[in-house]
Amino acid sequence: MTPYIFDMDGTLFQTNAVLAHALEDVFHELRQAGRWEGETPVALYQQIMGVSLPEVWQTLLPDFSAADQQSADQKFRRSIEQAVKAGLGRLYPGTVELLARLKQAGHSVYIASNGWPSYLSAIVTTYGLEAYIDHVYSIEDIRSGDKSTLVQEICKTHDITAGYVVGDRLSDFKAAHANGLAAIGCQFDFAQEQELAVADRVVQELSAVY
Numbered sequence: 001m002t003p004y005i006f007d008m009d010g011t012l013f014q015t016n017a018v019l020a021h022a023l024e025d026v027f028h029e030l031r032q033a034g035r036w037e038g039e040t041p042v043a044l045y046q047q048i049m050g051v052s053l054p055e056v057w058q059t060l061l062p063d064f065s066a067a068d069q070q071s072a073d074q075k076f077r078r079s080i081e082q083a084v085k086a087g088l089g090r091l092y093p094g095t096v097e098l099l100a101r102l103k104q105a106g107h108s109v110y111i112a113s114n115g116w117p118s119y120l121s122a123i124v125t126t127y128g129l130e131a132y133i134d135h136v137y138s139i140e141d142i143r144s145g146d147k148s149t150l151v152q153e154i155c156k157t158h159d160i161t162a163g164y165v166v167g168d169r170l171s172d173f174k175a176a177h178a179n180g181l182a183a184i185g186c187q188f189d190f191a192q193e194q195e196l197a198v199a200d201r202v203v204q205e206l207s208a209v210y
Contacts, residue, residue, distance in 0.1 A: 001106050001107055001108060002107050002108075002162070002164070003107065003108045003109075003110065003158065003160045003163035003164070004102055004107055004108070004109050004163060004164050004166060004209075004210075005110045005111075005112050005151060005163065005165045005176075005181070006109065006110070006111050006112070006165075006166045006167070007050075007111075007112065007113060007165075007166065007168060007169070007172045008111055008113035008115055008120060008123065009050070009113065009114070009115060010049055010050065010167075010168040010169065010189055010190040011092070011166060011167050011168050011186050011188065012091060012092060012095045012111075012206075013089060013090075013092070013095075013123050014089065014090040014091065014092055015049065015089075015189075015190075016046075016189055017089045017090045018084055018088050018089045019045065019046070019080070020040070020042045021079065021080075022076050022079035022080035022083055023040050023041070023042055023045060023076065024040050024042075025075060025076070026040075026072050026075050026076050026079065027040040027041075028040075029075060044060060045060060046189075046190060049169070049190040050114060050168070050169035050170075050171055050172075051114065051171075052114050052139055052145045053073055053076075053077075053114075054073075054145070056073075057069035057070075057072055057073055060072075077119065080119060081118060081119055081122050084119070084122040084123055084126055085126055087126065089123070089126070091127055092186075092188060092206055093205065093206070094205060094206040094207045095127075095129075095206055096128075096129070096132070097207065098206045098207060098209055098210060099129065099132035099133065100132055103131070103132050105210075107210075108158065109132055109134055110133070110134055110135050110136070110137060110154055111124075111133060111135070112147060112150050112154060112165070112172075112175070113136070113138055113139065114138075114139045114147065114171075115138060115139075116138055116139075116140050117136075117140060120136050120138055121136070124136060134158075137150055137153070137154055141153070147171040147172065147174070147175040148171075148174055148178040148179065150175070151175040151176070151178070151179050151181070152178070152179050155181075160179075160181075161180065162181065163181050163182070164176070164181060164182050164183070164184050164209075165179075165181050165182070165184070166184045166209055167184075167186065168185065168186045168187075168188050168191040169191070169195060170192075170195040170198060172185075173195065173198040173199045176200075177198075182200045183198065183199040183200050183201075184199060184200065184202075184209055185198075185199030185201070185202040185203070187202055187203065187204045
């Protein structure tokens with residue numbers, strides 16, 4: 001039995017499908033309040049996809065107070081969860097088939113994500129992934145906000161000494177190597193070539209993971 005630890009956004013779930021919708025809600029409200037001019041910074045968010053939400057708002061709203069950043073964060077969370085539950089999102093092609101093959105072969109499957117718990121739960125429930133995933137772990141389950149530490153906790157909890165981390169960003173690959181695991185890079189929407197070079201193996205579709 002080999003454990004597979006998956007990232008969620010940009011690896012299993014096509015975040016692009018709901019990201020722009022949720023961000024537009026946030027920045028539309030800021031425009032109405034006279035606090036934002038110009039376009040919604042979707043492209044900037046896509047560049048930093050994979051970082052924690054506090055880092056997101058520090059990047060998108062650097063001149064706003066911590067309280068205002070937190071308010072934007074809460075609006076964003078509500079909007080994106082509603083979009084997921086409304087079925088506006090999409091899994092990457094082959095997600096269910098891959099997870100089903102892994103479970104049928106007896107491998108354990110975990111999620112290690114920078115997403116927050118209720119968002120991850122919405123994805124798992126909306127797309128019926130409960131049968132294939134042993135446990136979902138959020139970055140908010142730990143204090144450090146570091147994915148390497150999150151994967152370390154998963155390894156400690158489940159006595160994992162070998163296996164795979166499957167993701168699309170450098171934080172996923174670093175988390176794998178920091179814990180003695182192999183890194184599989186997914187060359188999808190948010191992936192960057194210089195980061196994928198750190199992975200042990202790169203796939204262009206999920207069916208190639210197993």
